[in-house]
Amino acid sequence: MAVKPVVTYGHESLRTVAQEIVDFKEIDILINDLFDTMYENDGIGLAANQIGINFKIFVVDISHTEEAESPMVFINGKIMDCSGETIDTEGCLSLPDVRIRVKRCSEILFSYLDENLVHHEKTFNGLLATVIQHENDHLEAKLITDYASPSDLIKYEKKLNELLESNAKRRS
Numbered sequence: 001m002a003v004k005p006v007v008t009y010g011h012e013s014l015r016t017v018a019q020e021i022v023d024f025k026e027i028d029i030l031i032n033d034l035f036d037t038m039y040e041n042d043g044i045g046l047a048a049n050q051i052g053i054n055f056k057i058f059v060v061d062i063s064h065t066e067e068a069e070s071p072m073v074f075i076n077g078k079i080m081d082c083s084g085e086t087i088d089t090e091g092c093l094s095l096p097d098v099r100i101r102v103k104r105c106s107e108i109l110f111s112y113l114d115e116n117l118v119h120h121e122k123t124f125n126g127l128l129a130t131v132i133q134h135e136n137d138h139l140e141a142k143l144i145t146d147y148a149s150p151s152d153l154i155k156y157e158k159k160l161n162e163l164l165e166s167n168a169k170r171r172s
């Protein structure tokens with residue numbers, strides 16, 4: 001169990017499509033690392049590529065709300081169906097201090113394996129549906145900035161450039 005560094009905007013891992021997990025030997029370690037890192041950063045969701053691991057898994061904990069009772073693990077997830085429309089302001093641990101309005105489906109049918117590798121195909125709505133779509137986007141190499149309006153991009157231009165520069169320095 002360990003808290004891992006969360007990679008930020010400009011890191012190549014966030015723009016890499018995650019691979020399906022086929023070897024589950026070390027899945028418990030990865031799940032624990034994801035939860036530890038998410039809680040340390042006060043997040044409600046975290047995808048594996050946010051800690052630099054390009055596998056299809058994310059964790060969610062919105063148990064402080066009435067919509068979910070316990071922390072949840074989603075492995076090899078896939079959106080099977082998507083309906084309705086909802087617009088919410090979202091943040092992201094990989095985009096500190098950036099808040100962007102994102103239009104999403106209000107209801108989704110999601111296929112995934114849980115932490116015990118049991119398969120589910122379940123309907124989600126409300127905050128949980130939004131968080132699942134946000135985290136699933138991560139695994140498809142998509143970020144909330146991809147939904148940003150031109151005015152949001154102008155508003156956050158300086159912040160985004162700072163993040164890009166810090167990642168460029170890391171590489172050089």
Ligand SMILES: [Zn+2]
Nearest residue numbers: 091092093094
């Ligand atoms: Zn995010």
